[in-house]
Amino acid sequence: VRAGQAFVSLGTSGVLFAAVDSCRPNPASAVHTFCHALPGAWHQMGVILSATDSLNWLCGVAGRTAAELTAGLGEALRPPTSVTFLPYLSGERTPHNDAAIRGAFAGLAHLSDRAALTQAVLEGVAFAFRDSLEALREAGTGLSRVTAIGGGSRARYWLKAIATALEIPVDLPAEGNFGAAFGAARLGLIAAEAADPHAVCTPPKTAGTIEPDAALVPAYREAYRRYRALYPAIKGATS
Numbered sequence: 001v002r003a004g005q006a007f008v009s010l011g012t013s014g015v016l017f018a019a020v021d022s023c024r025p026n027p028a029s030a031v032h033t034f035c036h037a038l039p040g041a042w043h044q045m046g047v048i049l050s051a052t053d054s055l056n057w058l059c060g061v062a063g064r065t066a067a068e069l070t071a072g073l074g075e076a077l078r079p080p081t082s083v084t085f086l087p088y089l090s091g092e093r094t095p096h097n098d099a100a101i102r103g104a105f106a107g108l109a110h111l112s113d114r115a116a117l118t119q120a121v122l123e124g125v126a127f128a129f130r131d132s133l134e135a136l137r138e139a140g141t142g143l144s145r146v147t148a149i150g151g152g153s154r155a156r157y158w159l160k161a162i163a164t165a166l167e168i169p170v171d172l173p174a175e176g177n178f179g180a181a182f183g184a185a186r187l188g189l190i191a192a193e194a195a196d197p198h199a200v201c202t203p204p205k206t207a208g209t210i211e212p213d214a215a216l217v218p219a220y221r222e223a224y225r226r227y228r229a230l231y232p233a234i235k236g237a238t239s
Contacts, residue, residue: 003041005203006143008129008162008170010152014051016094016132018044018141026139030097031132033139037187038197044141046094046132050103052152054087054121062114070122070155072115077160077213080223081116083107085124086230088238092128095135096231102238106230122158126165127227133166145169147204156210164212164220174205 006018020042025033032045050057055066062069084106091099105120133143148159148170163170186200 004141004143006145007147007149008166009150010051010125010148010155010158010162011150012051012053012056014048014125014129014132014150016046016129016136016143016146018136018143020044020141024139024141026135029095029135029138030093031095031135031139038190038201044136044139046129046135048087048125048128048132049091049093050087050089051125051128052150054085054089054103054125055118055152057089058117058121062117064114066155069114069118070157073119073122073157075157077157077164077216078119079216079219080123081119082109083112083116083120084223084227084230085117085120086227086234087121087124087128094132098235100238101231101235104230104234104238106226106234122155122161123165123223124227126158126161127224129162130165130224131228143168145171145209147171147173147206148210149173159210160213163210164216165224167212167217167220169212170210171206172208172210174207 003019003021006016009015009017019036023033023042024044025031032047034043036043055069059066059069086104088101088103091101105117136143145168146166152158159170189195190197190200
């Protein structure tokens with residue numbers, strides 16, 4: 001609830017959510033800006049339409065489960081693959097607001113195996129979150145860290161890629177299964193007893209933090225540059 005606090009939700013779709021202290025619209029980049037549940041506060045969201053849905057799609061094509069696909073990558077974060085995946089399977093919201101654009105793999109070669117495609121999908125979603133981060137920054141919202149939630153947040157490799165793509169730490173909540181219900185209960189307490197929102201809505205306990213891989217940040221920056229260049233290149237061909 002405090003300005004600058006943020007989370008990254010890695011679910012069917014993906015959300016980069018930040019609390020802010022004023023209205024900072026950025027409609028050109030499809031940043032959602034809404035009144036917060038608390039008086040005098042606002043929140044912003046960058047939204048990607050296919051987050052874990054992108055991995056689910058690859059699972060269907062490859063005939064493997066998500067766990068089977070990601071297990072092949074190991075635990076340590078790899079340098080970015082030469083294959084770039086654009087996760088626009090059902091269009092994209094932030095920053096393009098383009099319902100007609102469609103996804104793509106670029107850079108395929110004879111050596112592009114199942115592991116390379118899996119890695120490309122995880123990285124493509126991570127770069128889509130970076131797009132949302134840049135859109136929030138353009139609106140004047142800077143983030144120094146995020147808390148990970150959603151089903152995809154159980155994939156440690158994916159969170160390492162996201163932390164390195166965003167270049168900020170990703171915190172892991174100690175308990176998150178009842179986060180939405182707990183948040184609603186907190187709001188009910190504030191309304192019923194006129195409690196101090198900042199005293200009630202304390203940050204969740206953290207089980208750990210994933211730091212960006214400093215050694216791979218330059219390579220991720222270059223891979224993100226390639227990712228950014230592909231949207232205008234494929235727009236006319238896929239929409």
